[in-house]
Amino acid sequence: MPSIAQTIEGKRVDNHRPWPRMTVTPDAWRRAAGELAAGRATLLGLWGDADAAPLVHMALADAAAGEILVASLACPDRKFPSVGALHPPAIRLERAVRSLYGYEPVSAPDVRPWLDLGFWNVQHPLGARSAPPPAPPAYDFLPVEGDALHQIPVGPVHAGIIEPGHFRFTASGETVVRLEQRLGYVHKGIESLMTGASLELAAKLAARTSGDSTVAYGIAFAHAVEAALRIDAPPRARYLRALMAELERLANHLGDIGAICNDASFSIMHAHCGILREHVLRAAAASFGHRLMMDRVIPGGVTADLDPDGATHIRNALQQVRRRLPQLIDLYDNTASLQDRTVGTGIVRAEWARQFGAGGFVGRASGRIFDARKTPGYAPYDGLDFSVPIFAEGDVNARVWVRIREVEQSVSLVEQIIRRMQDGPTTVAIEGGAGEGLGFAEAFRGDVLAWVRIEGGKIARCHLRDPSWFQWPLLEAAIEGNIVADFPLCNKSFNCSYSGHDL
């Protein structure tokens, strides 16, 4: 079978690492969209660029062969053939490109703005900026027709301590007929702040793209920069990054398991999982000086080595998890009233997870095994022993079980890392340079993609793609036919990032 690069064809660009980037013709761009639509490739990201001339980039993977590729299309007239017309997962990405850059995806199925809610006082902030229309047209939610339907608008300010977003439910009685999301409320303009930023500042911005995945974002960004500048972080730094990443995963998964149960009004799980989460965060603070380990990962290495007593703190926290978690799993699994809420609720079909390339627990609960730590893989995970749990049911319960199994895997990974880590330097100096790089990291909720173009040691363009881009749309599909009261439960089981998505 020909590789994606052979099928699409294009001119390879120098200076893009570690995977190739090709400039392609509009026909080749359409062929790439065809490969995605046919299921022979998975969309990893699609973003705009305003280098010397308008450009759109699309990252794709052939998951089976491990081939990764960036296709770039020049669009001098600010138009490009819509990928979303053939492959729905690209729709929101293209809407964002249109809002941020003003490039038009031709024959796109949805031409409404995305992220731009009409408050910026500027149009196309990353492209050719212009004044917005004096009165932006009202946003058209998708029409819903039928007897006895009612709508429930929720947000952006929600009832809990949660990020802002708008959900428009259409219900027939208690049953959700359609959910439509409108996001962008926490859009901070991260990509515009990145442009021209020093690597140091850019790393801080990356670390604040989604606070719950700050370590993973740090790693993805560092991978991209290190690839662009042809440098390697020292082995000890790689181990320390993985150690922090697994602590982050543990803390988030433990928090989520409890929070999902709490949304089914089963608060004892929440209370106990909250205690375990706190143990992990305190161990992180004692080991690395920050509970969330923010700003500890930088291009070239890490800023904090493990405190001399860190290993002991971490082992004690793991001991707590190992001792208490089995009891909690037992409680979760044997409480009929709780199982009644989670089993069979909010089903994501396997074909949707595959089509959207959904990562993390959303994908793995629906049979998609992708994990960036395995494919494309990065150090030190290639030398560590762990498995990626997978379930077929695709319901809230399966997403809980993926987390439970991943907690077990992370506990083992942390132990392996502490055991294997050798002394050595934790950073390597970075001296200016230029180049383009693509990097990945597996956050607790899925794979983060980072793409950078560096010129004269500064960021010329950086794009960060949160796993949530390919999970949010599936939540709309999963809730259909469920009752309104089960939405919080479904939403928490997805736990998508608003900030990571909105940028």
Next chain:
Amino acid sequence: MRRMLFEGLARRPLTEKPPAADDTALAELAASLDRTARRRLGRSLAIREVDAGSCNGCELEIHALNNAFYDLERFGLRFVASPRHADVLLVTGPVTKNMREALERTHRATPDPKWVVALGDCAADGGIFAGSYAVAGGVSSVVPVDLHIRGCPPTPETILKGLISLLQPANEQGDPLHLSPPRGER
């Protein structure tokens, strides 16, 4: 479940000693509020959290206040689901332009008397996101702020210290938690 509940009774509570009120916070409150307002404040407070653009790091640490170690509710502080039930708005994030109107409307929906706490470095002045086309600035550029709690994100202990300052009655150096004996018995 029964076994777990019994075990819980036998175990020592995890809840930790409350930290003292934060001096900087007390000074800021003394400057921003008159005595009448402070007297009203020194009781139980209902808090409505509003994420006006944060990276969600602050939210994680606010959540932690409800865990067994910090147990916020023992101080008479609790989170409520609607601004209409709230005394305090706890606002995080640089206020994005996309959230400005929602924050203003939430503020208007909160009955008087009300107080606003800006939580985190971004909420103070926009932090690392200041200057972006999409960011309005710190919380005080949109609604009046009575207290700032700094940090990126502030630890639960720092947040607790700040919130406890809200409970400290005006011009009294006493125990903000009203746990000490009445004045005459001191």
